[in-house]
Amino acid sequence: MNIFKTAILFSAAATILLGITTEQTAVAGTLKLDWNYTIDPSNDSLGGPEKFELHGMALKDDWAANTIWVAITANMPLTGIDTGNPYEGMTVSNGNIGWGDLFFDFSGNNSYQNANDSGSLFGIRFAPNNDSKAPETGVYSGVKATSVVTENAGWWNLHNQNSGLNRRTGVESGMGDLAWNDPYYGIYTTPTTFENSANHIPNIIASGNKIGDITMVGDAELAAAGFALGEFPARGKHTIGFKFDKSLLPIGRYTATLLQECNNDPLAAIGATAVPEPSSILATMLGFGAFGVWRKRKQKLAT
Template sequence: MNSIAKNSIRWTCSAAVFFAVITLQQQKATAATLSGGWNYAIDSFSDGVTGGQVGGGEFEFYGIAVKETSDTAFVAINSNLSLAGYADSAAQRGNINYGDLFFNFSGQNFNTANANGNLFAVRFAAGNDSGVATTGVYSNVSAKSVTQLNSGFTNLTQFNTRVQSAGGTPSMGDLSATDPYFQQTGENTVLNSIGSGTKVGEISSLTPATLSALGLNFAQFNAVGSQTIGFSFNKSSMPSGNYIANLFAECANDAIALKGSFSQDSAEAVPEPSTVFGTLVGLSFLGIGAAKRKIKYRN
């Protein structure tokens, strides 16, 4: 075999390995956003407003996480707010709870998606001010604000200013506190509850023990709120693709958002080292074979 042929084989083999490494690194980078199969968003630990206290009080949201299998979505929330809510005589019902959890697959900002009927949402707190009758998954959702019923903030700018004035750091998990995804100013513009929608699925409550068995671990991020709330639903209730999910307290005293994606099938596992090695070797031999065939045809 002449030197040109040898160089051709070396170049083809090296190229095959290079592109294999790039491809596998891209897969690994995508999978590395997960931990134990859960996609986490961690919020500021100093932006929950509870009366005169900013940070660490009843309304402190620490994190939210989502895990998927081929047919089921699991959601977990870590905070200091009980699912029974927070007793407050200034609230219309005498109790302030979680708002509803919204999912937006449209790629539009929240208000635009809301106006176009493109929002999905989950009512998981049976005692909140949601405009739908029962807990569950809803499509074609129209969102509303219930902050005025719960002695809350009229807009996000007011909330951010209050937190910063007390030395806290406002944030929304995967979004900044001032992200234009949400309207920041105006009267009663924090849309945190389902106004109306079409029920398309049920939810099943999950205990902290069940969530732990599923690999959930907020503590790895030092997110150690007193409450871990979880539920699951059938993925057929929602589309596949990228989404932004968000959750506010009914008073908008804290909020969190998560960027994620639902696949049509279960999420791909991170390749094992043996699989990576086997793929590289296989592609190398394919490259050598291609080079030899090319040389043979030239001869």
């Protein structure tokens, strides 16, 4: 690689990651061995914590392997909960309440709604039997999402979920790296009704273009990649792990949103993907410079 190209990559990486350090985001997580841990409260689910409690998610941007790793710790298994229909007097269209899809927003517009309306989301369908309109598991670009909460005995949006939780338990809903009423989620933090579907939180892929596959991974492979379940104060009954090619996502800062089909325990994660080459130069510059500052900021704000 010539010096000119190296300098361009140097500048791009520094700009992206120094820009990240200017954000004042209240986060609830840690960074360790390149894994970005987003920790969710262990008492903020509805519908039965033994079924729907989501304890957190961790993501790793693995430069060396050109891979993005994802690990989720929760009480709900990959294939969801067989509830039958109806469930607690409410409709569950297929008798199963499962995972929604995982969404990454790199748009920089600070609006989940705007990113969705403009088809700017990247979506990951990882649950093989959920209600996603994506035809199969994998990574999708140009995604528009839709809501299936009313088909899954669900809470219509973040305001509705928090109100239900607070009314029943006195607890305020947590969402990992963001508050449930963060401006990023806009209209989905406002009061709504069953009929007002425009305010229902989008939680599955409605349309998009498949750009790659995912590979499901088990506990041993996650551990070999440096994942430590013990970083979470509370752990779920199940660990769901998968990985995919890093080149399928853009370079930069993202907001990731993970929702169940019922929206019983939502989660948001803040992170970034970085330029993977030239590896020796960037590892030195970013390891001791901008990327290190961002890591320290997240660790400090998480305490």
